[in-house]
Amino acid sequence: MPMITVKEVETADEKEMCLVLRKAVFVEGQKVPLDLDADGFDDEAYHWLAFSDGKPVGTARVLLLDERKIGKVQRVAVLEACRGQGVGRKIMQAIEESKSVSSVTCFKLGAQTHALPFYEKLGYTAYGDEFDDAGIPHRNMKKYRSFPSS
Numbered sequence: 001m002p003m004i005t006v007k008e009v010e011t012a013d014e015k016e017m018c019l020v021l022r023k024a025v026f027v028e029g030q031k032v033p034l035d036l037d038a039d040g041f042d043d044e045a046y047h048w049l050a051f052s053d054g055k056p057v058g059t060a061r062v063l064l065l066d067e068r069k070i071g072k073v074q075r076v077a078v079l080e081a082c083r084g085q086g087v088g089r090k091i092m093q094a095i096e097e098s099k100s101v102s103s104v105t106c107f108k109l110g111a112q113t114h115a116l117p118f119y120e121k122l123g124y125t126a127y128g129d130e131f132d133d134a135g136i137p138h139r140n141m142k143k144y145r146s147f148p149s150s
């Protein structure tokens, strides 16, 4: 099995790599219009990059809302050839462990319906009706952060 690592993005080059991966997965893979993917929120978001044996293969970003208490997880993407190897799960775990989002009490996301089982395995619960975004059916999901009792 390849060695999977995840890091929080620190440099402009790393952020650019996230956009390259998103373009491959969403724009080319799912026919999402580029201007919907590159929506103008990337500068204020936190980004993560996953590597398989040192090669960039996955990404995600988080927007902090509601006085940094809500973490909106977006653009979770793994290159098709590298799916099913735990890359997506490691990205989501790295997000929850990050100090940058330590103020978050609830993570929210709009899940493409095919990905519901992926997020459910990570503790997310779906709520509300199905809706359309960029021609793809979605459901909202959320996960409250459990803080260790002291």
Ligand code: COA
Binding pocket: 025, 075, 076, 077, 078, 079, 082, 083, 084, 085, 086, 087, 088, 089, 090, 110, 111, 112, 114, 115, 117, 118, 119, 121
């Ligand atoms: N349906 C059912 N289960 C799924 C699944 C799917 N589509 N995708 C992953 N899982 C399960 C895996 O089997 C694994 O289960 P296990 O813990 O029992 O072994 C667990 O979820 C973790 O899977 P993982 O290998 O970490 O997922 P991944 O690296 O393949 O990434 C996505 C999952 C959804 C990020 C990836 O398929 C992807 O990038 N898809 C295209 C873009 C997309 O749709 N992004 C989501 C937007 S909301």
